[in-house]
Amino acid sequence: MVIIQSSSLDRSTNDIIDWLAYYKANYIRLNDDYGVVKTNITLHNNRTFINDIDISKCSYMYRRGDLCINFELQEIDNVDKINNWLLHEKLFEENTAILDSINYLFKRRPSISHVSDIDISKIEQLEVANSVGLLVPDTLLSNDFSTIINFLNDQKCITKSLSNVKIRLSYSSDWNINMHLTTASVDSNDITKSKKGLPVLFQQYIDKKYELRIFYLKGQFFSMAIFSQQNEKTKLDYRNYDKDKTNRNVPYKLPNEIERKLDAFMKAINMNCGSIDMIYTPEGKYIFLEVNSIGQYQWLESNCNYSISKNIAEMLITMNLENERFDENKRNSTEMDR
């Protein structure tokens, strides 16, 4: 059995399912609205059931979303609203711990990606990348005003959100507010109004010849060059997409040395799948920016004719078959011992 945890709106999962269906593999898709109603986890004989799905004999891929346990509580009579809310919050924490246990058991399966990959911070990524020999931009995470001013005065800089936070507020029945920070060019004039505030990420701005998007899958590299520099809108960050004048995107072969370092990096942060962003400078240097465990890769497939979805499906099926062979050998050796 192949289990894919995803979102019902994620199209790349549909492509993987195409191949699983082609190979006549048994699969289940758990979407982010999938409520865990029944759980049976027994550690002594290593069997795990979520609802009626036996996850002790599966290969697994995490693509997007979270499992959930839905519950509705009526308020306790004669207990005030705050204490009823506290009761709800504490039970929610208990349910979260249960889901963490299920996620841990998924992690122990032969798998591609895991929900915990999302929690690896940008700072940890940059530090680990640096330790394996990859070049990274000068980076400052600070709210010390004088340190920030010195950093900004030393070089051209950008600022971005650590968690890609997007805020959506309902201001009134007629109006909504969206607030978010895309990668933005910054100098000392942009923060002089706020001499005190919460810490923020600043990075050295690196000139680009082109940008690279690399999909890493268990030691395989699917790389694409993005010519973002001819368009003012995409120059700072190709993700400020210009839908009327799209960037030219082409297949790319990374040098062996860079692939070796990226492979070491992914192993060091314990990720076996992810979308890596890099810069190729006019001076011929490769600069690592970040890895995204749930990044989109369909556009690499369509721009570069890569068979990523097919590879993922084949890997999941192979991992499942190896798992079944291991179980059968274990059963056979147990019978022989008798």
Add this chain to the structure above:
Amino acid sequence: MKDSTKIKETLQKWIDENRENLPLNIDLWNIDIHENIPNEAPQKMLSFGSYNAKGVTTASFHKPHSRIVKL
């Protein structure tokens, strides 16, 4: 004064009064004010049964690779 301008001014005032508790780069954040248009027909969500998926459209000219390539 247009409503959206008034809302932006309210937000700016709130930012100025709360700077110490906001990120130092708050002035670089994108702030968009959208009006809810009640007559807009809600997008119909399609269900793609065998994929256990939903969406408002499919990919144009989508033909599964498994149907194109005869292996």
